[in-house]
Amino acid sequence: MPEPILQVRNLTVHFYTYAGIVKAIEKVSFDVYKGETFALVGETGCGKSVTSRALTQLIESPGRIVEGQVLYYRDDGSVVDLLKLSEEEIRKIRGNEIAYIFQDPHASLDPLYTVGHQIAEAMEVHGKISNIKEGIQKAIQILKSVLIPDPERRVKNYPHELSGGMKQRVVIGIGVSNNPRILIADEPTTALDVTVQAQILELLDKMKREYNATIILITHNLGVVAETADRVAVMYAGKIVEIGSVDQIFKNPLHPYTQGLLKAVPNPMTKIEKLEAIPGTVPNLINPPSGCRFHPRCPKAMEVCKQKVPELKEIEPGHFVACHLY
Template sequence: MRRVPEPILQVRDLTVHFYTYAGIVKAIEKVSFDVYRGETFALVGETGCGKSVTSRALTQLIESPGRIVSGQVLYHKEDGSVVDLLKLKEEEIRQIRGNEIAYIFQDPHASLDPLYTVGYQIAEAMGVHGKVKDIKEGIKRAIEILRSVLIPDPERRVKNYPHELSGGMKQRVVIGIGVANNPRILIADEPTTALDVTVQAQILDLLERMKEMYKATVILITHNLGVVAEIADRVAVMYAGKIVEIGSVDQIFKNPLHPYTQGLLRAVPNPMTKIEKLEAIPGTVPNLINPPSGCRFHPRCPRVMSICKEKVPELKEMEPGHFVACHLY
């Protein structure tokens, strides 16, 4: 009998719009997925498809002119209770954000305050949630955290300001701030974007270590399919604010069903096969102020049918755990 995985987060029909002078940007529309306890769940797609907006909406981090229009984010707490994170007041969500659900943001330069030492910033993250009694204890813990994220000579580095550290070191500090409160869910938004390839590999190894050490569930936001293949357990593919396919890493890489997923994989070099030339997906990402009718991918789809232009496809389960939103199936 197949063991049913235990969800830690259930997202249902999440919709976020941005109200601009040019019109309403329908950034994400009716996005639904489950994240299971202890897994690494990757959200992938082209730049601008709504991955980061989705991750920020989970804890109400959408700023004006954006607004969460509808949906539910059901969070399964440690005591067994379930809360809808979108219904919580600001003070209540602050108890969870940065404590039980923490973020590693994409740009370490923007995530760190240039006016404070990195030790103070890690200590502050713990102090806000009452994990340390004062700044002195916080700095002591910060040294341990810097050591755990493999920063050499942490006793000295704890007194450094962000500008005194390299990009890779800063990203390690940001991961340190993320794991400081031992979160149950760690949301990593493009954690390797600004780094060179060797440092990227180190940061991915570090994320895996932190996940094991803190028994955390990781939601990984990325457009890098190589990263997904290496560390993810399950994948959701996004296109133009909608999820088009969800499956395990094996299902998505060995048997991609949606024409967009197939196009994405054909555009990536595969060292195992001989490819004469990589294929690009024709056309451009649609304008989300006025998205295409029906399936949003239909203007670029090589297998488009007339129904695709009229009816929005629903996410259907094709095999256990493998869902696709496409009229071909």
């Protein structure tokens, strides 16, 4: 059996708004294995980013982690529940053992400081360097490793002096600066053009090999998943509906939602006259549908789907699905 590094159990996050309680994610459970790239896939608003932030208690008011466990297997063999740690304890792990690459590099970088200073600061906070000057020297090496040309000059640049692709590389540099065990990449290629996207994905793969890291990749791009992931969890309206290896998900999708997602993407290998869209719209999570949340849009919905929430069941080794058809 592969060795787990993270086990998420029944993770539930609600946002308490004036309009009502937004049930952003409900009883989400999955395992992440050491050294793999685990992709969390789904359309915008399905709860991918909320899930990734909840792992290290990064949920801000009016959000609240209502229940769940996030079991983290440390290097020394001990296991800690990240949701039970105090703010001081989780800060020692966040950015150090578990690091993030956030969605928007423009918002992730401080316009008042040079990129070298920001990389050095990430190391200084966790005691990896004794002062910023030493950190700047290490930042040059990090910029070199994330394939930024002329790092000795770029280390003195401010974020506005860099292109979008370069900013994303700097954010990856900050993420890997403390040699994390888990790197959570939240849509790292969203604002980039196709050629830069390919470079960033190659870079993430390089970082994974060099730093021996485990990657949790948050994306809605199935092409990115097919190219980089080992295993995939498909999310819909705050729930995980299917988990499997890349081969299982792409060659034998079981859940009608996963099937719909794949039919909506052009496939150069097959002749398709017309791409199929999933009918209807994403449900309002203040009043989500009863039973299976996908049933109002599902072409295979039965009476039981409206009444009973399907459990995530293992259909074949490593392939789980939450659907009453199985």
